[in-house]
Amino acid sequence: MIDTAVPAVPLAAAPAGRRVVGATRLDADAHDAEHLLADLVRVVAANDPSVVACTHLVSSPWRHVAVSVSFAAAGPAGPELVAGLAAALGEDVALAAIGPGPVTLHRGPDQGRRGAREAAVEHATRSEGKVVVFPGQQALVGELPLAEVLTASAVEQIECLSGAYEPDSTLRVVGGFVRPRLRAGAMVLHCSSPGPRELVPWEMENPPQCGGH
Template identity: 35%
Template sequence: MTLYRSVSRAAVTGVSLGHRELSAADHWILALDPAPSWACTHLVQTPFPHVAISLSGVSAETAPELRAAADAAAAGRSGRAVVFPGSERLVGSLTVSDVLSLSAIDRVEVLGSGVAGDDAVVDTRDFVRPQYRGGDLVLVTTPAAGGVLVPFETREPTPCCADHA
């Protein structure tokens, strides 16, 4: 097993293409060829609310009016990780110990309950989007049927009030 600690953010590029939704930014990131070695999304307000991107291993152009958002995305260690070392290995069901040893994720937490135990099983649902918090890459999970944990963020979230007429 490979251990991924101290992920390098050398040569981080900030990009802002005006994506209005996380899924659109994710799609753009995952379609890059060559693929970035690391990529995060960032919710920004300048010059309008949208999703900016920080990545390494790839360069991309940003329109001048979106440069401030791109610069904000590249500054500091924050964001929602889409591509990170070991992310491609986080498929199926894995123990928390496996998640930590196979990827750059530093900690797995259970929403409202604290750090998950090493033996807890995470059904990744093949969609893992940890977030940087205090310099650590943290995967937030929630309990699910069958005694497993699942990532709190899902691939296709239910919009707020979706079942209200």
């Protein structure tokens, strides 16, 4: 069943030329939500180098971790896109699709629809979300000048949570694990500073991994 009347959060428009999909199984654990996110990326945008995928701590119908992806607006749209996602991900997944244009479609269990929409709107407005997949992610390995981080990836701002840092500082990334956040319209990488001219991502450790994810 596809539903348009889910007034949990204000309407949002997808960025030009892109679609945004929010999804949830009402996972309480971020690791479980990242499994759903990996499946969502695989289904809608496995070969799209512009894909951005996020997790979101949402409030509807209770606090849980929902997910979202944005990708180039090509291929199936509208009901066909949502129906295809429901078939691929399972009927227990609630979905919300945006764009091009405002939120138009919802599908899945009633309890999850507001959470899926909340995640989709946060992503579309770039107001919140932990970014798990983003363009240029593979380039962020080892020690990198901060200017290179900003030119080689979709990261737009770097903020040091432990104080000011020198512009010629380097970013040290261990294991290629980088988790920026969407905040106030930008993709922001939060860091700490273990040395006078060295930054490290604030969130450093991978969650537990298992086969395929």
